[in-house]
Amino acid sequence: MQLTYLEAIRQGIWEEMERDSTVFCIGEDIGIYGGAFKVTDGFIDRFGPERVIDTPIAESAIVGAAFGAALTGMRPVAEFQFMDFIGCAFNQITNMVAKAHYRWGAPAPLVIRGPSGGNVHGGPFHSQNPEAYFVHTPGLKVVCPATAYDAKGLMKAAIRDNNPVIFFEHKYLYRRIKEDIPAEDYIVPLGKARVARSGRDLSIITYAAMVYVALDAAEQLSKEGIEVEVLDLRTVSPLDREAIAETVRRTNKVMVVHEDVRTGGLAGEISAIINEEAFESLDGPIVRLTALDTPVPFSPPQEEFFLPKVSDVVREGKKLMTY
Amino acid sequence: MAKNAKPKPKATNASSNHRPAPKAGSTRTYTILDYRLEKPTFELRQVRDGDAVRYEVSGTLNGAVPPIRDSKYLNKQQCIEIYRWMLLNRKMETALENLYKQGKVVGGVYFGLGQEACSCASAYALKSDEWLGPMIRNQGSLLVRGFSPRDIMMQYMAKAGSPTKGRDASSHFGDIQHKHVVAPISTLGDLIPVLAGVALGARLQGKNIAVMTYIGDGGQSTGVTYEGLNFAAVQNLGLVLFVENNLWGYSTPADMQFRVEDLAERAIAYGIPGVIVDGTDACQVYDAAHEACERARRGEGPTLIEAKMMRMKGHAIHDAAEYVPKPLFEYWKKRDPIARFENYLVNGKKWLSRADHEKLIAEVDAQLEADREFAVASPLPAPETAAGGTYCDPECHEIKPIFGVPKVRTGKPSPARRAGAAVHLK
Numbered sequence: 001m002q003l004t005y006l007e008a009i010r011q012g013i014w015e016e017m018e019r020d021s022t023v024f025c026i027g028e029d030i031g032i033y034g035g036a037f038k039v040t041d042g043f044i045d046r047f048g049p050e051r052v053i054d055t056p057i058a059e060s061a062i063v064g065a066a067f068g069a070a071l072t073g074m075r076p077v078a079e080f081q082f083m084d085f086i087g088c089a090f091n092q093i094t095n096m097v098a099k100a101h102y103r104w105g106a107p108a109p110l111v112i113r114g115p116s117g118g119n120v121h122g123g124p125f126h127s128q129n130p131e132a133y134f135v136h137t138p139g140l141k142v143v144c145p146a147t148a149y150d151a152k153g154l155m156k157a158a159i160r161d162n163n164p165v166i167f168f169e170h171k172y173l174y175r176r177i178k179e180d181i182p183a184e185d186y187i188v189p190l191g192k193a194r195v196a197r198s199g200r201d202l203s204i205i206t207y208a209a210m211v212y213v214a215l216d217a218a219e220q221l222s223k224e225g226i227e228v229e230v231l232d233l234r235t236v237s238p239l240d241r242e243a244i245a246e247t248v249r250r251t252n253k254v255m256v257v258h259e260d261v262r263t264g265g266l267a268g269e270i271s272a273i274i275n276e277e278a279f280e281s282l283d284g285p286i287v288r289l290t291a292l293d294t295p296v297p298f299s300p301p302q303e304e305f306f307l308p309k310v311s312d313v314v315r316e317g318k319k320l321m322t323y
Numbered sequence: 324m325a326k327n328a329k330p331k332p333k334a335t336n337a338s339s340n341h342r343p344a345p346k347a348g349s350t351r352t353y354t355i356l357d358y359r360l361e362k363p364t365f366e367l368r369q370v371r372d373g374d375a376v377r378y379e380v381s382g383t384l385n386g387a388v389p390p391i392r393d394s395k396y397l398n399k400q401q402c403i404e405i406y407r408w409m410l411l412n413r414k415m416e417t418a419l420e421n422l423y424k425q426g427k428v429v430g431g432v433y434f435g436l437g438q439e440a441c442s443c444a445s446a447y448a449l450k451s452d453e454w455l456g457p458m459i460r461n462q463g464s465l466l467v468r469g470f471s472p473r474d475i476m477m478q479y480m481a482k483a484g485s486p487t488k489g490r491d492a493s494s495h496f497g498d499i500q501h502k503h504v505v506a507p508i509s510t511l512g513d514l515i516p517v518l519a520g521v522a523l524g525a526r527l528q529g530k531n532i533a534v535m536t537y538i539g540d541g542g543q544s545t546g547v548t549y550e551g552l553n554f555a556a557v558q559n560l561g562l563v564l565f566v567e568n569n570l571w572g573y574s575t576p577a578d579m580q581f582r583v584e585d586l587a588e589r590a591i592a593y594g595i596p597g598v599i600v601d602g603t604d605a606c607q608v609y610d611a612a613h614e615a616c617e618r619a620r621r622g623e624g625p626t627l628i629e630a631k632m633m634r635m636k637g638h639a640i641h642d643a644a645e646y647v648p649k650p651l652f653e654y655w656k657k658r659d660p661i662a663r664f665e666n667y668l669v670n671g672k673k674w675l676s677r678a679d680h681e682k683l684i685a686e687v688d689a690q691l692e693a694d695r696e697f698a699v700a701s702p703l704p705a706p707e708t709a710a711g712g713t714y715c716d717p718e719c720h721e722i723k724p725i726f727g728v729p730k731v732r733t734g735k736p737s738p739a740r741r742a743g744a745a746v747h748l749k
Binding site for chain 2: 021022024045046047048050051053055056058059060061062063064065066067068069070071072073074075076091092095096099100101102103104105106107108109120121122126138139141162163171
């Protein structure tokens with residue numbers, strides 16, 4: 001069946017709720033309204049208000065309550081209306097939830113999900129990619145799917161995982177991509193990257209919406225005889241170190257592309273992993289291509305300037321090939 | 324009903340929390356239940372004294388010490404048990420103070436001196452399958468929940484055998500399997516939504532339970548306190564929140580944390596019952612806790628209980644609390660929860676003979692001595708145990724609903740009703 005990225009996520013949560021009565025949803029406007037992006041549309045009719053819980057506008061309460069319920073053996077799926085608002089619950093997530101298993105052996109099987117990412121002219125508070133804060137926090141897993149197939153399979157894996165998983169959906173992709181999803185139950189394991197396109201000349205390591213920017217650039221570079229390999233990380237914590245090293249060993253040249261800002265972003269961490277795992281294979285500098293170190297600007301020309309573009313990737317790719 | 328008539332829509336569980344109809348008139352009254360036999364009236368102010376600014380207390384500080392209020396629910400045996408927990412709580416903290424002076428404690432020690440009645444009698448109102456989230460001074464609550472003094476001592480000495488295996492300090496530990504205690508974190512108020520969530524999990528599994536946690540006059544200023552209690556109120560969850568008004572948030576007096584006269588008044592704004600108790604009277608604390616727990620078990624939602632007392636030491640052992648005006652210490656020392664409860668049981672009710680009292684004290688001392696020796700002799704963790712355990716591996720925990728498999732009610736599967744609906748930011 002052809003499903004959009006959004007429908008795939010919706011189906012993933014729905015099927016897990018059908019399969020496992022400990023799974024429930026909690027968040028703002030997710031019930032009768034079906035969520036700001038309609039991910040939980042119709043859930044309340046099917047599963048009832050007991051399992052599809054509309055909350056006050058109180059992100060710390062949402063995460064705290066999800067964690068408390070998880071302690072009793074439930075598997076909550078907590079929606080953030082926009083992932084930009086995750087800062088409101090930062091303490092609950094990083095101090096209460098993430099440290100629980102290490103400190104006192106309490107598993108916290110909960111999913112915190114919601115839309116992230118820009119290119120929809122949402123401005124500084126509806127466009128962010130705050131994944132790096134959580135990648136930096138031991139005890140959390142962080143997922144950033146790029147395809148509808150992966151979004152569904154990773155959602156199911158996240159719900160079944162015994163750890164807190166922050167699930168960054170990309171709102172630009174919600175209704176823009178569509179693909180065939182198998183009818184049968186499947187998961188995409190957390191922590192495993194995928195090769196989105198094979199090539200031998202240059203690797204682009206990326207995730208989420210930037211996978212499509214990388215693929216478009218790869219198509220253009222291919223016309224000029226440069227065969228690009230695109231590695232879609234899918235999960236950014238834990239990172240698939242082996243897949244990162246392997247692609248570098250194959251191509252010897254690497255560019256890391258992400259939509260998050262540059263300083264302290266994942267590209268730095270990925271570069272360090274390459275140093276540690278595949279330094280001998282490098283045949284050129286590791287190139288970072290990221291958003292500017294600014295808040296996400298609102299006006300379309302500014303936002304376009306802010307985000308990495310296909311032309312940027314093509315230009316940097318050609319430059320890298322001169323080494 | 325006619326055969327084809329549509330059934331009348333029913334209110335769902337989540338929305339059946341009816342408010343009373345508004346009353347006519349331009350003023351409204353609200354009720355706060357106040358169990359106290361004495362209502363202290365004093366005020367704390369910052370005053371300039373020469374070159375220095377200090378706190379000064381004024382008001383009635385020489386009133387007669389009130390008696391213990393007879394409990395409506397506790398029998399003789401239960402009163403003695405609570406008294407024993409309070410004694411164990413205090414004597415354990417004295418032992419910790421000594422261990423600190425001997426250089427055996429890592430970091431500081433936090434005391435609940437003067438607050439033992441509040442910790443012990445509140446936790447005593449919970450059933451074994453109900454849940455509690457303590458604050459740093461509620462070490463008595465942890466004892467009542469079944470942790471031993473050696474657990475707490477080993478936490479303070481950072482021993483390998485501590486409940487957190489050396490990974491965290493003080494009362495920062497918990498147990499989901501047997502004792503149903505949520506480990507606190509250092510930031511305050513964060514336990515409130517978590518305990519509400521525990522009650523939510525239980526309700527989804529078909530059981531209304533009471534869950535209890537605490538917040539101070541200082542901690543109640545945090546935003547998450549509001550978020551958590553409001554969530555519990557809206558969702559009608561069985562949260563019993565003790566607001567421990569011990570008059571000091573570190574060095575800042577309660578008068579500089581809030582403007583209301585009694586923190587119990589906050590309950591009005593949440594639309595839940597508010598109760599005031601003398602936090603140094605174990606019977607009052609228990610009765611209010613018990614009534615709140617019973618409400619919780621009946622599915623009637625949260626209760627806010629303000630317990631008034633005083634922190635009789637500094638914030639932690641390093642803090643001599645010199646900023647506290649001496650008359651305040653003198654006032655509250657006369658209202659010591661243990662001395663008064665002892666007097667009540669031994670001299671008042673004569674439920675505890677002098678011989679039995681001495682025996683009880685000897686047992687507590689012996690238990691503490693054994694635990695102290697065990698804790699002191701136990702090893703520190705191996706350095707490499709710092710690693711690992713950050714994540715729950717598939718093998719380390721089996722996750723299943725602890726109160727029973729949730730009942731599922733389902734409507735018809737619905738296709739995405741508004742798949743192309745107008746949404747924000749396409």
